[in-house]
Amino acid sequence: GQNIDQPTEMTATEGAIVQINCTYQTSGFNGLFWYQQHAGEAPTFLSYNVLDGLEEKGRFSSFLSRSKGYSYLLLKELQMKDSASYLCAVRDNTDKLIFGTGTRLQVFP
């Protein structure tokens, strides 16, 4: 079956660094996505990894290890506005996006 695991909740302090992990077991792999979703809003695209390694984009970085079925999203210099849910999603071999349940991040002053 399809399974994507993320921690349910995390907390961090403004200005700090936080790493959100994601492990997956899916029917095939055609890329891993990270999305940010604020309460009551649609997800917004953060990053896409299809090859192993680290992709850096400003304060956000995403890492992928296909052999381990593992990814993480790294958020640096946390800001209050980063409080949101972070969704890990894998595109399987039928081209569908399979979403994890999301990690709710709370940033405190």
Next chain:
Amino acid sequence: GAVVSQHPSRVICKSGTSVKIECRSLDFQATTMFWYRQFPKQSLMLMATSNEGSKATYEQGVEKDKFLINHASLTLSTLTVTSAHPEDSSFYICSARAWDSEETQYFGPGTRLLVL
């Protein structure tokens, strides 16, 4: 970046009525659109995949006669919830993938449906 709109953003209806939700790609052509449903504190669940000019592909457990999908053009897909019931109350989100981009899906702002 690419923009996807949804209309309406919020709808309240009586049980037994039908509700139509529109999803439009505003500045690109979308060969494929996806419809998701999200219940409170849960993740997005794919309902169906819609390809322009062909029938939608529904996920297991999603009733195709209840959730009618029409993808009549490269910029518009509609989801009609027929004979809505309170258990259909949810956040419905569409996404679109551009014909020249295999990588990214762009999400609409979502439609919150409340069936009384």
